Amino acid sequence: MNETVGFIGLGVMGRPMAKHILAKGHKLVGCNRSRGPVDDIVKAGGTAAETPADVARRATIIITMVPDTPDVELVLSGPNGVLTALQRGSVVIDMSSISPVVTRKLAAQVAAHGGTMLDAPVSGGEVGAINATLSIMIGGDAEALKRVRPILECMGNPERIVHIGSEPGSGQVCKVCNQMAIGGALAGVSEAFAIAQKAGVDLSRVREALLGGFASSRVLEVHGERMIKKNYVPGFRTRLYQKDLRLANEVAAAHGVAAPATAVVTQLVNALVAAGGADLDYSALGTVLFKLAGIA
């Protein structure tokens, strides 16, 4: 592949992801609000861009990896944004986790400028970004995905790069589903562990028994162990999970879906953040219930 990749947003996730693309021999131009991470990319063999528009002038595959919906809107449609300078035929890949509804609007804007937008949110957190083992959920045109797949494969497991649907926003819907499924499982395990502790039953035995049966889940396996060891070093920070749950509730409302378990998970996360847990791993959700139950 001879195309230059642009990478906008070189934070905790974006920086290692961009470096993996460089490491596989691709040309890459990096852009970030603060200068430090850009210098780092230049050291790793990339080049620096001052603005998203500057990226769009020099790259035909443009990745955005920024915190939230308004950030993507600003980077794409704002002043000095990607759309002010997009080359016809370019592919914009938004790997942030943002609103599927806004994603559809942005995809239409990119199309109106002669480009194609894919939404490609990830799962796997900092560890997945650093180890290039991210799961990637993609919405948008299959041909565009085929073209950029070698770039995505620099960052994630090939078999976990899943085309969810051709409709823009499908990847973001899937990401929301992912966070909702995790949330329900996490609340269930937390409540189960609260009861086991109060009943004086060894959590490790409960975890072992449950992993052998129908209650088995990655949440029970990994977060269950975190709860037993009281290890809440992130991992995935509660403040980011809180954002994802806000999206989930927005999407539920937009589509007329009642999501009562997600509502409970959201309230527990709100309580955790209020108690000072924003920068703990989100598996600390259980501690809210443990404290309520008087467990040290």
Next chain:
Amino acid sequence: MNETVGFIGLGVMGRPMAKHILAKGHKLVGCNRSRGPVDDIVKAGGTAAETPADVARRATIIITMVPDTPDVELVLSGPNGVLTALQRGSVVIDMSSISPVVTRKLAAQVAAHGGTMLDAPVSGGEVGAINATLSIMIGGDAEALKRVRPILECMGNPERIVHIGSEPGSGQVCKVCNQMAIGGALAGVSEAFAIAQKAGVDLSRVREALLGGFASSRVLEVHGERMIKKNYVPGFRTRLYQKDLRLANEVAAAHGVAAPATAVVTQLVNALVAAGGADLDYSALGTVLFKLAGIA
């Protein structure tokens, strides 16, 4: 092993379980409220007992597998109950899913009569009973468990027969934890699938993507597929899950634990039963949310 096994409660679960014990060459005496299943056991090489007391006179390992807490109380402590004729040194194994609190009381009564009680609820449903692949969660004395383990291994996978704790009721607490962990995961997957459907995203793709990552669970794998195929043939009946959730809420109250996700799951199950779903597989919980969202 030369001991005779008594088996009280030859229903959907108990009958195949008792037959597995017979098939492994053990002596077994069966007892059931209605006569049909007892005749079946006799045909399979067992003998028949008229009452639980009759079982206790003839067997030194006595298994109970009945629907609910009052049934176990009746069979053990009622008129013509096991305790009226228990031989000293006998082991009573309650494999029903019942209240851990009542279990502690019954274990003390059995001990006062010179016996030992183990609580050993199972997970795996009718299929697990028929295929002898049950998971078994055991509370009570380790020596007694060692003695009866060959009998338990007739019904469940050896590596899934887990001693949860020496305290009576530990197995029942673990079973409650199991149902709570499943419930949270099930509600999360149901809400995620409701959103995916309303957003026009292919459920199979969502399931596939989520199974590759942190949202992966047996519930997503098996019940997710049931939801996609709209196959709610049990499996495990909603009316039984409703009973288990009643226990979970009782245990939460008894131990001063707030279990808001379990509360949501309970309400959804109540709604499913009210809508006529008591004999559907409990994965039909999702249909309550699908209907609310106007999904056919």
